Amino acid sequence: QVQLVVPMAVVFVPGSVPGDLPRPLPFRDVHEMEISVNLRASVASRYEVFYRSTTGQEEAALAAATAREADAALHPLQDTTLGSLTMYVVPETSSLLPQGINVYVGKHRSALVRAGGSLAALQARLREVAQVMSFTASSIAAALSDRVPDGQLSPDARRYLKSSLGYEITFSLLNPDPKSHTVDWDIEGAVNRYVKPVLDKLSLVANFSVDSQILYYAVLGVTPRYDKESSSFLLSAHSLPHVINPVEARLGSSAASLYPVLNFLLYVPERSHSPLYIQDKDGAPVSTNAFHSPRWGGIMVYNVEAPVSPQASLPLHVDVDMARVMGVFLAQLRLLFGLSWEEVPPEFLLESPGNEGLADWELDHLLWAHTVENIATVSTTLTSLAQLLDKIGNIVIKDDVASEVYRAVASVQSAVTKLSLGHLHAAFRASKEAVTSSERAFFDPSLLHLLYFPDDQKFAIYIPLFLPMAVPILLSLAKIVRETRQHKKEPTKMD
Amino acid sequence: FQDQAEQFLRSGHTNNWAVLVCTSRFWFNYRHVANTLSVYRSVKRLGIPDSHIVLMLADDMACNPRNPKPATVFSHKNMELNVYGDDVEVDYRSYEVTVENFLRVLTGRIPPSTPRSKRLLSDDRSNILIYMTGHGGNGFLKFQDSEEITNVELADAFEQMWQKRRYNELLFIIDTCQGASMYERFYSPNIMALASSQVGEDSLSHQPDLGIGVHLMDRYTFYVLEFLEEIHPASQTNMNDLFQVCPKSLCVSTPGHRTDLFQRDPQNVLITDFFGSVRKVEITTETLSLDRDVAGSESKLPEEELATEPLKYAEQLPVAQIIHQKPKQKDWHPPGGFILGLWALIIMVFFKTYGIKHMKHVF
Numbered sequence: 001q002v003q004l005v006v007p008m009a010v011v012f013v014p015g016s017v018p019g020d021l022p023r024p025l026p027f028r029d030v031h032e033m034e035i036s037v038n039l040r041a042s043v044a045s046r047y048e049v050f051y052r053s054t055t056g057q058e059e060a061a062l063a064a065a066t067a068r069e070a071d072a073a074l075h076p077l078q079d080t081t082l083g084s085l086t087m088y089v090v091p092e093t094s095s096l097l098p099q100g101i102n103v104y105v106g107k108h109r110s111a112l113v114r115a116g117g118s119l120a121a122l123q124a125r126l127r128e129v130a131q132v133m134s135f136t137a138s139s140i141a142a143a144l145s146d147r148v149p150d151g152q153l154s155p156d157a158r159r160y161l162k163s164s165l166g167y168e169i170t171f172s173l174l175n176p177d178p179k180s181h182t183v184d185w186d187i188e189g190a191v192n193r194y195v196k197p198v199l200d201k202l203s204l205v206a207n208f209s210v211d212s213q214i215l216y217y218a219v220l221g222v223t224p225r226y227d228k229e230s231s232s233f234l235l236s237a238h239s240l241p242h243v244i245n246p247v248e249a250r251l252g253s254s255a256a257s258l259y260p261v262l263n264f265l266l267y268v269p270e271r272s273h274s275p276l277y278i279q280d281k282d283g284a285p286v287s288t289n290a291f292h293s294p295r296w297g298g299i300m301v302y303n304v305e306a307p308v309s310p311q312a313s314l315p316l317h318v319d320v321d322m323a324r325v326m327g328v329f330l331a332q333l334r335l336l337f338g339l340s341w342e343e344v345p346p347e348f349l350l351e352s353p354g355n356e357g358l359a360d361w362e363l364d365h366l367l368w369a370h371t372v373e374n375i376a377t378v379s380t381t382l383t384s385l386a387q388l389l390d391k392i393g394n395i396v397i398k399d400d401v402a403s404e405v406y407r408a409v410a411s412v413q414s415a416v417t418k419l420s421l422g423h424l425h426a427a428f429r430a431s432k433e434a435v436t437s438s439e440r441a442f443f444d445p446s447l448l449h450l451l452y453f454p455d456d457q458k459f460a461i462y463i464p465l466f467l468p469m470a471v472p473i474l475l476s477l478a479k480i481v482r483e484t485r486q487h488k489k490e491p492t493k494m495d
Numbered sequence: 496f497q498d499q500a501e502q503f504l505r506s507g508h509t510n511n512w513a514v515l516v517c518t519s520r521f522w523f524n525y526r527h528v529a530n531t532l533s534v535y536r537s538v539k540r541l542g543i544p545d546s547h548i549v550l551m552l553a554d555d556m557a558c559n560p561r562n563p564k565p566a567t568v569f570s571h572k573n574m575e576l577n578v579y580g581d582d583v584e585v586d587y588r589s590y591e592v593t594v595e596n597f598l599r600v601l602t603g604r605i606p607p608s609t610p611r612s613k614r615l616l617s618d619d620r621s622n623i624l625i626y627m628t629g630h631g632g633n634g635f636l637k638f639q640d641s642e643e644i645t646n647v648e649l650a651d652a653f654e655q656m657w658q659k660r661r662y663n664e665l666l667f668i669i670d671t672c673q674g675a676s677m678y679e680r681f682y683s684p685n686i687m688a689l690a691s692s693q694v695g696e697d698s699l700s701h702q703p704d705l706g707i708g709v710h711l712m713d714r715y716t717f718y719v720l721e722f723l724e725e726i727h728p729a730s731q732t733n734m735n736d737l738f739q740v741c742p743k744s745l746c747v748s749t750p751g752h753r754t755d756l757f758q759r760d761p762q763n764v765l766i767t768d769f770f771g772s773v774r775k776v777e778i779t780t781e782t783l784s785l786d787r788d789v790a791g792s793e794s795k796l797p798e799e800e801l802a803t804e805p806l807k808y809a810e811q812l813p814v815a816q817i818i819h820q821k822p823k824q825k826d827w828h829p830p831g832g833f834i835l836g837l838w839a840l841i842i843m844v845f846f847k848t849y850g851i852k853h854m855k856h857v858f
């Protein structure tokens with residue numbers, strides 16, 4: 001039984017304390033909730049809340065002009081362990097939060113919540129905030145998607161990247177028309193400036209490796225349609241699935257690693273098909289001019305402006321605006337991992353994470369989902385390994401397979417314990433070790449059932465050999481038995 | 496609402512894999528290689544890249560010394576269609592196509608030194624097409640004229656795949672004699688199977704080519720290839736049409752199929768769900784606004800290296816150590832009960848029958 005424990009602190013600014021508190025501040029309380037995954041399994045969640053009032057330093061920080069500054073000032077005063085949450089309840093009339101906004105979620109692990117009158121209303125709001133910032137029932141169910149019976153989840157809920165020890169990211173520049181465009185992209189600089197900070201933050205989750213390539217004469221699989229009204233070329237939404245295939249054959253992948261590959265393609269359309277826009281389902285051009293495919297990567301179309309004079313010499317030199325491009329690619333990377341702002345209620349204001357790419361609480365979100373997924377994967381793997389070994393009675397289990405199994409069991413137990421204590425980082429690391437060990441044990445090449453003969457096959461081989469040999473032996477045995485019996489009988493007869 | 500209904504009928508896969516196996520060797524089994532290569536060609540044409548195809552050919556027909564048209568494998572007589580093409584990528588060739596390697600590919604229990612192209616790196620959102628052809632019988636398929644895979648082993652391998660969620664849906668097509676016996680024992684969910692003939696029937700070959708001297712294709716795969724040539728990546732043809740391919744009048748054998756383990760209705764399963772690679776796509780509506788003026792972290796070059804003396808090649812190889820290594824002693828285990836009992840029986844009977852007086856000569 002997995003129990004997810006979130007340590008939470010609710011800090012009341014003077015003037016925001018609701019009238020109907022059960023006990024005077026400070027006090028602790030526990031909220032429990034059960035997330036049922038399928039008929040037999042469920043995940044329990046526990047929010048251990050510590051209600052208290054502000055310290056002097058926090059009050060000074062909260063006296064800032066805007067919520068953003070308050071959040072920045074509060075950051076050093078907070079509990080920064082992974083998985084924990086701090087919520088500051090500000091009075092209803094406070095000017096920190098703009099009109100119509102009830103919750104401001106910061107870049108780190110805190111939120112500013114507007115007081116709602118009674119304790120019950122406040123708790124309902126706090127519950128909402130806690131769910132956005134840690135995990136919801138649907139995010140846990142999506143992580144355990146292969147155990148949820150079909151039909152309960154829509155097929156699209158299972159589209160996020162699976163938890164893996166590492167990911168490979170490949171940036172590719174596609175130039176189908178090198179005669180018209182010489183495209184220059186400073187990919188190394190862009191990776192160092194924009195991508196590395198995000199990947200450094202995500203390095204807690206997995207190892208990332210980045211490479212890049214330029215492909216010439218790589219065309220999309222679809223011919224775009226010319227639209228007279230906007231005098232541009234359009235790719236409709238339903239032709240997008242067929243765009244990727246011809247290109248995919250030309251994209252390489254590293255021969256040595258087995259990690260999932262995420263491809264980000266930047267396509268500079270040909271002179272004859274410029275400008276090229278992607279249309280969404282309603283026919284409007286997409287502002288980012290990009291689309292992505294779950295578990296694969298994303299493609300962005302980069303339009304080159306027509307030259308000022310029609311006699312400009314070809315090829316045109318194009319300097320790619322890497323900040324804009326990386327903004328789209330990093331947003332796609334977030335979406336591939338499942339971090340999106342879609343499900344946030346409208347009265348919430350989320351602070352933009354800026355160049356870091358993702359907020360601390362979004363990282364926690366990922367860690368919760370991946371830890372639960374890892375634990376589920378380990379238990380399925382070990383159960384199925386046990387079933388396999390039961391079925392083939394005489395399989396030889398090597399010592400290192402046995403030690404990997406023991407290690408996996410110990411790690412997964414430690415992960416579950418750490419989760420129930422609220423130590424998210426330690427639990428995640430333990431779950432990663434458990435997954436590594438269990439995969440190594442399950443996929444060990446020596447466990448091929450073909451190599452171990454069932455007993456009936458052994459009989460089938462040895463019987464034709466030993467049966468003819470056994471016939472005279474058995475007959476002689478019978479003769480001996482008969483003789484001994486006769487011998488025993490005779491003395492009595494002679495007397 | 497229409498969108499939601501469409502969603503539930505669609506498959507939930509995000510990538511496609513294909514494992515195409517030809518199990519026979521020798522020149523007169525040209526048609527099996529041509530079968531496999533035609534399916535390979537269709538699958539590539541419809542979008543599955545080579546990195547997602549595991550092609551296993553047990554013999555090389557294109558460069559076989561008996562091939563009068565080298566570097567080609569034809570599927571039509573009068574050499575209309577060369578299925579070998581320019582960019583075929585064979586992953587397991589010749590003697591590497593064994594039952595063990597096939598099962599290793601399916602279950603993933605591969606030695607760590609295997610390159611990426613020889614692995615089936617599918618996940619729980621992969622639709623896999625498995626096509627097998629060769630000589631088969633009731634409940635088995637012959638590999639390389641020396642070993643066979645039984646339907647029980649195949650069913651167990653699929654169950655191992657399901658346990659580890661290595662597939663979302665699986666389409667199994669087999670073109671051998673008595674092919675339907677191979678899918679009788681499947682018990683894992685989400686498997687659909689097609690076979691070229693029922694138990695007790697033989698699958699027949701299609702047409703010989705007098706120029707090449709062998710039969711070029713098997714009937715079932717020939718008509719499947721004709722059917723697939725009309726499919727393009729956007730087509731909406733479903734599995735029910737594939738079940739109608741090659742009726743008894745054309746095929747002489749009765750093709751069979753099995754859909755009871757499959758969760759969706761075959762009516763809603765598109766051919767491109769398995770043979771092509773139509774990806775799910777979402778429009779990106781969000782973007783991050785990045786601050787341009789940030790100084791990036793310089794790429795860290797490994798500047799500090801421990802100064803070591805350069806090793807000469809001969810020093811790196813401790814030849815003396817290697818050649819004088821004794822073979823590792825195998826641990827001695829006492830003989831098992833069965834052997835002991837057998838010997839005790841034999842000795843006892845021997846001495847009882849021939850008399851105890853021989854004992855003193857032995858000891």
